[in-house]
Amino acid sequence: MQKLTLLLIFLVSISIDAQVIYEPFSSSKLGETRELKIQLPRNYNSEEKTEYPLIIVLDGDYLFEPFAGNLDYQAYWGEMPKCIVVGINQVASRDKDLFYDKEIYFPAHEGASFYEFIGMELIPYIESKYNVSKFRVIAGHDLSANFINYFLFKDDPLFRAFILFSPDLAPEMANRVQERLTTMTTDTFYYLASAENDVTDLKEKIVNHNTQLAALNNPKVHYRFDDFKDADHYSLVGLGIPKALNEIFALYKPINKQEYTDQVLTYQEGPFKYLEKKYDDIEFFYGFEKKLVENDIKAIAAAANKLDNLDALKDLSKLARQEYPESMISAYYTGMYYEKENNMKKALQYYQSGLLLKPSDFIDKDVLLDKIYSIKE
Incomplete structure (x- = not known):
């Protein structure tokens, strides 16, 4: 008590x-x-x-x-x-x-x-x-x-x-x-x-x-x-x-480990389509739009990499640039897409451009510099 x-x-x-x-x-x-x-x-x-x-x-x-x-x-x-x-x-x-x-x-x-x-x-x-x-x-x-x-x-x-x-x-x-x-x-x-x-x-x-x-x-x-x-x-x-x-408000919650394993990785249309559906469902259920959160971007990127789903990563990078144009988020996930595509020149450009943007909860200059040094080496 x-x-x-x-x-x-x-x-x-x-x-x-x-x-x-x-x-x-x-x-x-x-x-x-x-x-x-x-x-x-x-x-x-x-x-x-x-x-x-x-x-x-x-x-x-x-x-x-x-x-x-x-x-x-x-x-x-x-x-x-x-x-x-x-x-x-x-x-x-x-x-x-x-x-x-x-x-x-x-x-x-x-x-x-x-x-x-x-x-x-x-x-x-x-x-x-x-x-x-x-x-x-x-x-x-x-x-x-x-x-x-x-x-x-x-x-x-x-x-x-x-x-x-x-x-x-x-x-x-x-x-x-x-x-x-x-x-x-x-x-x-x-x-x-x-x-x-x-x-x-x-x-x-x-x-x-x-x-x-x-x-x-x-x-x-x-x-x-x-x-x-x-x-x-x-x-x-x-x-x-x-x-x-x-x-x-269970549907509103950010993607957790169980949702990632049971639903994101197994969704037939791919992880990016799962993300779209989740946010559409939130708007339908609660009557308002939820701003895309970084935790969910991170989860979908991890699933796309794990499943080698390049299209999902490409769509996610576009969405990240749209939702977070002034944040390191946009540069990081666009760089990740090009790195996955094996276009290292483009990936390096985006990672470097991110150094001038605002850090996020998960991405700062150290994260971007690690990517930059990794590619240069």
Whole structure:
């Protein structure tokens, strides 16, 4: 437990560099003002066209900071996209916000107003003020985790990903969610978590819910369940946040060893075509373009060399020059192509020209000089 506390403190502290805004929001649907917490990505610039996924966090009075810290940390290392995180404080209004009718088990009265507040006021407001994409995630804990399920039942759901930590499920909710996910036609992520020492009454319902969802046979639904050992109703949140985010943004991650071995090297159309497909899929899934990262260039170059695929290396060198014209990356991979083609004169020219460009994470003057001396010798 002490290690978990230290991890949360660390994650919260690293988000200081991101822009956190605390502001009141006057809602006509609720007839009152709500406190919002909004974290913008590091170096956020409203004038740029970059769009960011939107993460809505219910119970923002205690869930916002651990989410914001995790998101900022993973985005810093390129493991997931930069996101805009919005937390809704509910410390004084939780029961009425999450109220549902005891006969039909759907939001009613203040609960219905809170539901409309999120979809009809909050999201349009954030979209009008910040550069957000249409890829939206919503998260909750306990009663608020149950509440976010109601957004599944719209014909065109507002959210593409749902994160439920130990939900206090309403009657019939498990059956309704199963039926809805069975017919879902849009790629949807659904993350569910409980713990070894979770609240007993909740745990039993959650385990049964998982049994139903595990039997789903819908390729459009991306489902994961975690049952954390040595954790309880509250500590499971700190363990579940990175698990959920990793699941949702798995496709976005840079190419790792397993992906390189299992997919890049075995892709029938070659490593460069795999790279194109990966980035096309990212844009299709998340609704925004990912800038080509050096790690992926390096992986594709290694695969092309290993497979003696000169065409892939040629296409990669063109892409490197296009994406990184002022970086040593462009010169290095173009030189690599000509070296592989056995045109040492051209290779030497590009390696030498790179000495005047900006170094990257993996390529500096020493790397280029090693190539130059190797060719001259």
